[in-house]
Amino acid sequence: MSGRKVTKDRVEMPAQDPKCRICNWNQVETGISLADAKKEAGRCLQDGARKCESGCPVGIPIHSMLEFVEKGWMRRAANLVREHNLLLAITSLVCPQTEQCEAACLIAKSKNPAVAIGNVERAIYEWERDNGGPQIPTLLPENGKCVAIVGSGPAGLTAAAFLRVYGYRVVIFEALHVAGGVLMYGIPEFRLPKAVVQGEVDYILSFGGIELVKNTFISKRFTVEELKREFDAIYFASGAGKPIPLGIPGEDLFGVLTANEWLTRVNLLHGNLAEYETHLPDFKNIVIFGGGNVAMDSVRSGKRVITERVRGMLEETSSTIAYRRSKELMPARVQEVHHAEEEDVAIQGQVSPIRILSEDGKRVSGVECVRTELGEPDASGRRRPVEVAGSNFILPADLVVTALGNKPNPAVINQMEGVRVGRGGNVCVDKEGRTSVPGLFAGGDLGRGGATVILATGDGKSAALAIHKWLSKETPWPTPEEWKPIT
Amino acid sequence: MDKTIRELIQEPCGVITAKRQLAPLIYELTVYAPAIVHNAEPGQFVIVYARDGRSKPIPLTIADFDKQAGTITLVIQAVKVGTIKLLTMNAGETFFALQGPAGHASEIESFRGAIVVVAGGVGIAPVYPVIRALKEAGNEVEAILGAREEKFLFWEEKIREYSDSVTVCIEKPPFKKGREEGLVTPSLEKAFLARRPISHVFAAGPLPMLRALSAITKNRGVKNVSSAVAQMIDGTGMCAGCKCNVGTESVLLCQKGPEIDGNLADWENLGVRLNGYRKQEDEALEIFKANDPLYKVFLEQEEAFAKGGVQ
Numbered sequence: 127m128s129g130r131k132v133t134k135d136r137v138e139m140p141a142q143d144p145k146c147r148i149c150n151w152n153q154v155e156t157g158i159s160l161a162d163a164k165k166e167a168g169r170c171l172q173d174g175a176r177k178c179e180s181g182c183p184v185g186i187p188i189h190s191m192l193e194f195v196e197k198g199w200m201r202r203a204a205n206l207v208r209e210h211n212l213l214l215a216i217t218s219l220v221c222p223q224t225e226q227c228e229a230a231c232l233i234a235k236s237k238n239p240a241v242a243i244g245n246v247e248r249a250i251y252e253w254e255r256d257n258g259g260p261q262i263p264t265l266l267p268e269n270g271k272c273v274a275i276v277g278s279g280p281a282g283l284t285a286a287a288f289l290r291v292y293g294y295r296v297v298i299f300e301a302l303h304v305a306g307g308v309l310m311y312g313i314p315e316f317r318l319p320k321a322v323v324q325g326e327v328d329y330i331l332s333f334g335g336i337e338l339v340k341n342t343f344i345s346k347r348f349t350v351e352e353l354k355r356e357f358d359a360i361y362f363a364s365g366a367g368k369p370i371p372l373g374i375p376g377e378d379l380f381g382v383l384t385a386n387e388w389l390t391r392v393n394l395l396h397g398n399l400a401e402y403e404t405h406l407p408d409f410k411n412i413v414i415f416g417g418g419n420v421a422m423d424s425v426r427s428g429k430r431v432i433t434e435r436v437r438g439m440l441e442e443t444s445s446t447i448a449y450r451r452s453k454e455l456m457p458a459r460v461q462e463v464h465h466a467e468e469e470d471v472a473i474q475g476q477v478s479p480i481r482i483l484s485e486d487g488k489r490v491s492g493v494e495c496v497r498t499e500l501g502e503p504d505a506s507g508r509r510r511p512v513e514v515a516g517s518n519f520i521l522p523a524d525l526v527v528t529a530l531g532n533k534p535n536p537a538v539i540n541q542m543e544g545v546r547v548g549r550g551g552n553v554c555v556d557k558e559g560r561t562s563v564p565g566l567f568a569g570g571d572l573g574r575g576g577a578t579v580i581l582a583t584g585d586g587k588s589a590a591l592a593i594h595k596w597l598s599k600e601t602p603w604p605t606p607e608e609w610k611p612i613t
Numbered sequence: 614m615d616k617t618i619r620e621l622i623q624e625p626c627g628v629i630t631a632k633r634q635l636a637p638l639i640y641e642l643t644v645y646a647p648a649i650v651h652n653a654e655p656g657q658f659v660i661v662y663a664r665d666g667r668s669k670p671i672p673l674t675i676a677d678f679d680k681q682a683g684t685i686t687l688v689i690q691a692v693k694v695g696t697i698k699l700l701t702m703n704a705g706e707t708f709f710a711l712q713g714p715a716g717h718a719s720e721i722e723s724f725r726g727a728i729v730v731v732a733g734g735v736g737i738a739p740v741y742p743v744i745r746a747l748k749e750a751g752n753e754v755e756a757i758l759g760a761r762e763e764k765f766l767f768w769e770e771k772i773r774e775y776s777d778s779v780t781v782c783i784e785k786p787p788f789k790k791g792r793e794e795g796l797v798t799p800s801l802e803k804a805f806l807a808r809r810p811i812s813h814v815f816a817a818g819p820l821p822m823l824r825a826l827s828a829i830t831k832n833r834g835v836k837n838v839s840s841a842v843a844q845m846i847d848g849t850g851m852c853a854g855c856k857c858n859v860g861t862e863s864v865l866l867c868q869k870g871p872e873i874d875g876n877l878a879d880w881e882n883l884g885v886r887l888n889g890y891r892k893q894e895d896e897a898l899e900i901f902k903a904n905d906p907l908y909k910v911f912l913e914q915e916e917a918f919a920k921g922g923v924q
Contacts, residue, residue, distance in 0.1 A: 297622065301849050303662055303710035339622045341712040343849050346657075347648055348618050356618050367851040371863070378858060378882050380889035387852035395669065395846070400900075403669035403695050405893040488885045535850050537868065 130171045136239035137166040144468040148433045151315040154465055158242075160200075163249030167195035169241050171232055178243060181230035183584040184211045188227055188243055195246055204254040205261060207247065212287045212330065213280055213583050215255070215322045216309060218247035220419075221580045222459045260329050266293035268335060271597055274299065274357040276344045276538065278327070279307025280579045281363035281570025284586030285593075287330045289361075292594040296336045297357070301343040304394065307365055308571075309579065311394040312386070312420065314427050317462075320393070343537075350541035359565050359593050362542065362553065363586065366532035366571035372415060376482025377528075381407050381490035385420045385529035389427065398431045406431060409525035410443045413493055415479055416529030417449035417456030422466050424527045429469050445470070446521060448477040450498050450511040474521075476500070478513055482526060493521045534572045542566055546611065550575040554611040556604070559589030560596075562611075564603040567593055573613045621648040627661075627711035630684060632704050634918045635767035638691045639735060640700050641676075647683030649675075649713050655742035656719030656840070656872050659685065660848045662710040663699035671695050672845040674739035674817070674871060675714065688738030688767075691911065693894050694901045701910045715848040716871050719743050719815075719838070723751045726812030729804050730776075731797050731826055733759035733818030737768050739840050739871075740817045747815075748775040755804055757782065759797035759818065763789055780804075798825050811835055816875060820887065824880035831876045839875030841866055843887055857883050 139155045141147075147154050158166070170192040178188045186207055194203035207214045223244035231240035254260055273289050275282045278300040286296045304310050309323045331338060344350065344364070353360050369384035371377055383391075391397040395404035412428035414421045429445045436443060447466065449456055453475035456463060467473060476498045483492040496518050498511035533551040546554040546562040552575035553568040555561055561568050569585030571577055595601040604610075616624075624647045631643040649659060657675055662668040677686035691697045702708075721743070728747050732740040737758055747754050756776040760766040762785045773779050780800045782793040793800055797818075805811060814830050816823055817840035830837035843855035848867045855866035858879035864870065902908050 297619075301712070302847060303712070337622070341626070341710050342622075342648070343712065343715065346714055347652060348621075349652065352618055367849065369851070369853050371853075378856060378863065378879075378886070380885050384853045387846060387854045390846050390852055396667070402667045403698075403897070405890040405897070407889065408892070489889070537850060 132171065132233050132236055132238055133169050134238050136169070136242055137162045137245065139242065139245050141465070144470070147316070148429050148469050149438060151430060153319060154316050155461075157252055158245050158249055160249060160253060163246050164196055164198060166242050167192040167246050169233065170196075173232055175232060177230040177232055178227040178241075181226040181228075183226070183580045184217075184587060186210045191250070192241065192243070192246060195250065200250060200253040200257070201261075203250050207250060208260055208263065210587075211583060212284055213326055213579070214247065214260070215251040215326055216280065216318065217580050217583060218244055218251050219318050219322070220313060220578075222578060224460050226580070255325070259325075262333055263291055265291055265333060265335075268295060269293040271295070271358040272297065273593060273597075274353045274360045276353075276360065276362045277301075277307055277364040277570070277572070278305040278338065279309060279363060279365050279570060279582060281365075281572075281582035281586040281589075282307070282361070283327065283330055284583045285361045285363065285569070285590045286336050286586075287333065288587055288590030289593060290333045290335050292590065294335075294594070294597070298336065298338050299342045299344050299348070300338065300340045301364075302394070303340050305338055305340065311390045312423070314389065314393055314423050316426065316430070317423065345537040345541050350538065350543075354565065358597055359567060361559070361586075361589055361593060362538065362561075362566065362568040362572055363570040363582070364535060364538050364572050366552075366574075366576045367535040368533045368551070369528065370530040370533060372479055372482075372528050372530065374479055374481050376484060376490070379482055379484050379490045380488055381409070381524055382482055382526045382528070383407075385414075385416070385424045385527050386532070388424055388527045389420070392427045392431065398434060407525050410436070411446075411523050412444070412525045412527065413446045413448055413521050413523040414527045414529055415448050416531070417447065417451065417458060418529060418531065419458045419462055420531075421447055421449070421529035422458045422462040424529050425471050426466055426469060428525065428527070429471060440470070444472065444522070446472045446474060446523075448474045448479065448493075448495060448521065450476065450478040451508060452476055452500060455508055476511065477521075478511060480518065483520065490523055490526050493523050493526060495519055495521055531576045532571070533575060539572075548575070548613060552613055555613050556610050557588065557612050558592035559585055560592060560604065560609065562606070562609060575613070616647065616651070621651055624648060624683070625707065627708035629702055629704050629706050629708070632702075634914075635688065636765045637915065637918070639765065639767060640689055640691070641767075642687045642689065643684050644687060644708070644711070645683055646685050646711055649685055649711065650678050650680055650683050653678050653685065653714040654718035655721065655746045656739075657714040657716045658848070658871055659687070659711055659713030660715065660845065661687075661699065661708055663695065663702060663708055665709050668698065668709055669695045670712075670846055670848075671699065672715075672842065672848065672867075674840060675742065676738035677742055686738075688735055690735045694897050697901070697911050698907055701907045701914070712848055715867055717869055719746065719872055721746045721750050724812040726810040727753040727755060728813050728815065729755045729757065729801060729811055730815045731757045731759070731801055731818070731822075732816070733797055733822045734761070734765070736816075736818030736822075736840070737766075737772065740815060741768060741771055743815055744772060745775045753777050753809070756780070757797050757800045757804065759784070759822065761785060763787065763792070796825070797822065798829060801826060801829055805829075805833055813838055814875075816840070820880060820884050823875060823878075827875040827878065827880065837875030838872050839878060840871045841873055841878065841883060842871065843883065844890070857886075
């Protein structure tokens with residue numbers, strides 16, 4: 127297959143017109159055709175280095191995937207991806223491909239656009255969806271052992287599926303009334319349709335032998351101690367659900383919401399729709415603090431809610447992202463920032479909030495902010511924002527959403543007796559998801575303290591294998607000296 | 614009959630087994646929820662999604678539980694769309710979702726000194742298991758119950774069973790013999806005049822009442838444990854919508870509460886946050902009353918009660 131030439135004409139992902147899409151909740155990116163997917167897949171140089179694959183946290187054999195698509199072997203392509211990544215539909219939509227596989231693409235090294243691997247992956251999913259759906263992998267016969275999984279987000283779902291493949295019965299405990307975790311309550315419909323997530327949940331449950339128990343917050347309804355008594359192993363994947371506050375005066379005013387609350391009220395409880403009982407605050411000027419995907423999701427959801435409310439008369443409204451570092455340093459996916467700007471979101475870099483203001487002492491009316499300069503790099507390697515004295519100004523706001531990230535919920539960790547906890551409040555795990563306590567595995571954001579869907583998926587997969595090796599007595603639990611935490 | 618987790622998860626959770634009207638607009642539901650009863654303790658709450666995926670999460674303190682029968686008791690007042698719709702559900706029906714137990718259990722021990730428990734309105738329900746636990750821990754318990762009118766009072770007998778004395782305060786006439794006329798606050802003041810020392814005041818009820826009580830306990834330097842309510846979504850600490858200032862701390866009611874130190878609570882801010890959606894709620898209620906057939910069902914239910922007395 128070698129000897130191919132570098133081509134520049136990447137098939138671009140078509141998107142809804144910005145003016146149109148802020149009036150609906152449909153997916154912004156509309157997907158590429160099968161013919162385009164084949165064409166794009168054909169751009170892969172199929173060189174021996176397979177650099178892109180080293181950029182993939184779950185190790186999808188991307189070159190083979192692209193080759194299959196190019197040849198039109200779509201079922202083989204779908205099955206190949208699902209062998210490595212059971213959440214194909216989800217990751218194709220939310221993976222930061224531009225920083226992972228596509229960043230490592232050999233074509234990109236020659237300053238040409240990388241193969242649009244994510245877009246091809248999405249085309250595979252759409253073909254699969256329209257052609258009988260995903261196939262259930264070969265499942266080993268049940269071995270009589272049962273594993274408890276805490277949390278039904280990407281890490282928990284993936285671990286459950288792979289454990290079932292290895293022959294285990296699985297019980298997944300989910301605190302909310304729907305499965306999917308952050309995929310359901312966090313990421314909005316226009317980026318990740320809830321039907322896609324539900325489809326993947328239903329697919330995994332259709333394996334048989336995996337039980338989903340909703341409305342069950344482990345630590346309260348059942349304790350970790352009780353789980354230990356009844357299950358052969360436990361995988362904790364309860365995510366990072368404790369929002370980090372701004373820590374400034376006025377954060378307790380009505381109209382200041384965490385991104386978790388704001389997105390849950392919109393995505394999960396549909397507060398924007400009249401026939402649903404949940405409400406949203408009245409607002410015309412929304413300000414989000416933060417620069418990650420959650421901040422982008424929050425502001426763009428806000429934009430759509432305002433547009434519905436004012437019936438498109440957007441003149442007297444505003445949607446603003448305020449981030450304390452520069453715009454270029456925002457951790458959000460490139461596409462999300464681009465889409466937000468297209469949707470007329472004002473992105474203000476180097477802005478830090480000082481206090482939240484209220485005219486009546488009850489509701490938020492604005493935020494006093496200060497400009498920042500970028501100083502020396504901090505522990506994260508990013509340049510630290512330093513406040514510029516006297517640069518204070520006021521951002522008008524009647525809805526403030528804080529999207530500064532999340533830490534793991536301490537409630538469940540407090541019951542994981544003897545487990546080592548990291549400085550960020552995360553559970554320390556080794557690369558196989560083993561904690562410092564035999565029989566307790568953990569991963570996803572609970573181990574990482576706020577990362578990506580694909581990393582959580584990778585965690586779930588490696589933990590499933592580690593659980594299998596431990597329960598089948600293939601690999602003994604590491605001694606304290608052997609245990610090498612990576613988080 | 615201690616069941617295992619594996620058994621409990623096979624059981625239904627959230628089936629209404631009995632529904633009884635206690636007073637106008639106030640109902641008592643017995644709900645089969647063995648998985649919740651399993652670890653439930655006084656002071657904890659549940660979150661109900663009543664009818665379907667359009668329902669809002671409603672936090673409700675567990676008013677009683679029966680570990681043998683696997684049931685919890687909820688006392689609910691019909692106030693807004695969510696609670697009215699919930700209360701049109703009948704025995705045999707199952708909630709769309711029921712989460713819990715959530716929150717921190719009441720911290721009950723054998724205290725030095727008497728305990729005064731003050732409850733107003735539907736706040737009488739959540740204090741019942743607390744009173745029972747206080748009594749079972751060997752405390753002297755004095756209960757002060759408040760109701761707007763005699764007809765809104767409920768569970769007086771249940772409370773008497775575990776209290777050393779009960780004072781009932783009624784705001785509006787007609788007054789029955791033996792009732793105190795007016796608010797609960799003078800009765801709390803009076804309780805302090807008795808010679809024995811009071812170690813704690815436990816309180817549950819409407820925010821203005823809790824606030825007024827805290828002024829008294831603060832003044833007297835007596836510990837005040839108040840059961841507060843807030844807007845809640847998940848009840849696990851994720852949304853932080855139930856945050857509340859207690860002294861210099863910002864606590865989540867779903868984690869450290871619903872019982873908080875009433876002497877340190879910022880009642881004003883709690884009120885602002887609790888009532889922030891009032892405009893939207895009132896509008897939704899008007900639309901519901903005008904358009905939803907369930908409202909007619911509810912009115913008929915109330916009418917039947919008015920005619921027939923306690924069902």
